[in-house]
Amino acid sequence: MTPAGLRAFGSRWGWVLAVAVAVSTVPFLTSNTFLVKILTLAAVNVIVVGGLALLFGYAGQVSLGHAAFVGIGAYAATYLTSVAGWPWPAAAAAAVALSVAGGLLLALPSLRLRGHYLAMATLGFGEIVHLGFVEAEPLTGGVDGMRVPPAVVAGLDLSTPAASYLLTWGCALLAMVVLRNVVTRRPGRAMLAMHGSEEGAVACGIDLTGWKVAAFGVSAALAGLAGVLYAQRTGFVSPSQFGLTASILFVAMAVLGGARSLLGPAVAAVLLTLLPYIDALVPGLPRAAAEFVQAWVEVLVGFVIIAVMLFAPSGLAGLMRGAAARLRPASGPADTGAEEDAAAGGGEAA
Numbered sequence: 313m314t315p316a317g318l319r320a321f322g323s324r325w326g327w328v329l330a331v332a333v334a335v336s337t338v339p340f341l342t343s344n345t346f347l348v349k350i351l352t353l354a355a356v357n358v359i360v361v362g363g364l365a366l367l368f369g370y371a372g373q374v375s376l377g378h379a380a381f382v383g384i385g386a387y388a389a390t391y392l393t394s395v396a397g398w399p400w401p402a403a404a405a406a407a408v409a410l411s412v413a414g415g416l417l418l419a420l421p422s423l424r425l426r427g428h429y430l431a432m433a434t435l436g437f438g439e440i441v442h443l444g445f446v447e448a449e450p451l452t453g454g455v456d457g458m459r460v461p462p463a464v465v466a467g468l469d470l471s472t473p474a475a476s477y478l479l480t481w482g483c484a485l486l487a488m489v490v491l492r493n494v495v496t497r498r499p500g501r502a503m504l505a506m507h508g509s510e511e512g513a514v515a516c517g518i519d520l521t522g523w524k525v526a527a528f529g530v531s532a533a534l535a536g537l538a539g540v541l542y543a544q545r546t547g548f549v550s551p552s553q554f555g556l557t558a559s560i561l562f563v564a565m566a567v568l569g570g571a572r573s574l575l576g577p578a579v580a581a582v583l584l585t586l587l588p589y590i591d592a593l594v595p596g597l598p599r600a601a602a603e604f605v606q607a608w609v610e611v612l613v614g615f616v617i618i619a620v621m622l623f624a625p626s627g628l629a630g631l632m633r634g635a636a637a638r639l640r641p642a643s644g645p646a647d648t649g650a651e652e653d654a655a656a657g658g659g660e661a662a
Contacts, residue, residue, distance in 0.1 A: 328489060335481045339474035346592060348473040349545065354585040355480040356542045359487050361565045361581040362574060363534030368563070369571035370495055371527035372507030373422050374431040377438025378562045381411045381532045383445055383554030385539025387452050390460045390549055400463040400470070400544075408536040414441070415532020419525045438559050445551035457550030460543045471544055480541045484578075487534055491574050494530070503527060504572070561613075568617055570627025579628050584613060 339348055360382060367373050385407045392403035421433040445452050452458060462471040470479055494500055502523050505513040510520055543549050565584050569577030586593055588609050591602035605612065624631055 328485065332485055335485070336478060339477050344592075345473045348477050350586060350589045350592070352473070352477045352480045352545050353542070354582045355477075355484040356538045356545070357562070357565065357581040357585045358484040358578045359480075359538040359541070360535050360562055361569070361577045362484075362487050362491050363531035364562055364566045365569065365571075365574055365577040366491055366495065366503070367527045367531040368566050369573060369577070370500055370507060371503040371524065373524060373527055374427070374434065374563075375418070375528075375531070376431050376435040376556075376559050376563060377418070377441070378434075378531070378535055379554040379556070379558035380438040380441035381414055381535030382539035382542065382558070383441060383549075383551070384411045384414050385536030386460075386543035386549045386554070387445060387458070387539075388536075389540040390458050390543050391451055393463075394458065394461045400465055404463075404537075404540045407540050408533050411532045411536025411539065412529050415528040415530075415535075416525060418532070419528035422524050422528065423521055435556070435559075438556060442551055442555050445554065452549075452551070455551060457548055460547050460549060462547075463544040471547065476541075476545045480545065483537060483541060487537070488574060488578060495574065499523070499526070557610075564613055564617055568613075568620055568627055570629030573627070573629030576627050576629025576632065579632075587613070 338351060342348065360378060364375065364378055367375055388407035388410045389400075389403045392398040392406055393400055396403075398406070418434060418437050422430055425433055446455055448454075462469050464470065468475065470476060495503075502513070502518045505516060505518055506520055506523055514520060539554075542553075546553075561584065565581045566577045568584070569575075569580035588606055590605050591597055591599070594602075620627055626633070
């Protein structure tokens with residue numbers, strides 16, 4: 313490999329290694345299991361929102377029922393391990409496959425519907441699945457929910473706080489790397505072209521049906537994986553965890569993060585997940601302030617999203633790109649945009 317190639321490789325993967333090292337040290341730096349737990353839940357949401365960013369920000373397909381895929385993954389893994397007696401890895405793989413099947417089913421209306429009509433279809437799908445969790449009491453426990461057995465692989469209990477944290481963040485980082493490679497290559501360019509103009513994409517020979525189905529399938533697979541990890545972390549699943557509120561929160565994370573970006577939605581997912589636990593994260597915060605945030609968290613999230621749409625339409629991703637451009641020496645006009653912007657330009661060209 314040439315020196316230029318080594319520099320490009322280091323630039324591409326250096327940040328991944330740095331983030332992985334920084335994230336992996338957290339369980340060894342603190343004995344606060346509650347903090348480790350909420351950071352694990354943040355990783356779960358990063359996985360879900362990563363898939364939603366691909367679907368919404370790149371492929372241009374709206375989904376207001378993504379919590380259903382998370383629920384399918386959580387319930388399937390729980391049922392197969394606790395009732396059917398499957399080993400946890402096999403149950404997790406089957407749960408992800410079942411979520412993909414749900415994603416492919418939801419992709420069908422996307423072939424004919426657009427915009428608000430597609431949003432309503434996905435909303436209906438999510439509500440139907442949520443109702444199924446409630447009514448299928450022999451399989452799901454109904455409104456009482458189900459307890460999740462510990463995830464044990466080769467004698468190692470993955471349900472402990474540290475193991476669960478490392479497993480979940482490992483999956484989140486791997487998912488982001490895979491998605492990053494998807495959006496910066498031909499699939500990402502095809503999805504961006506489809507997002508910009510379906511008629512133009514067809515004129516360029518892009519298979520709209522294939523890429524829409526693929527986007528829904530990948531997004532549902534990640535949501536199902538997140539559901540599996542969520543279940544083994546919380547130890548309990550119930551229909552209330554996978555309703556409309558959760559779906560809207562996922563969309564809010566993606567919108568706040570910014571379209572045509574993976575990093576922005578990931579950062580937004582972490583911030584919005586941690587917001588209700590601000591009293592545990594900010595030492596010395598007055599009790600009244602913490603209670604105000606916790607009582608009005610949905611309203612605050614709504615105001616933040618409105619403010620972002622009015623004053624920073626590109627979301628957190630746009631703000632981070634602007635900050636990086638100001639900090640970077642003015643040595644090269646090619647460096648003024650992020651790599652994801654380059655991908656976007658490629659997509660428009662496609």
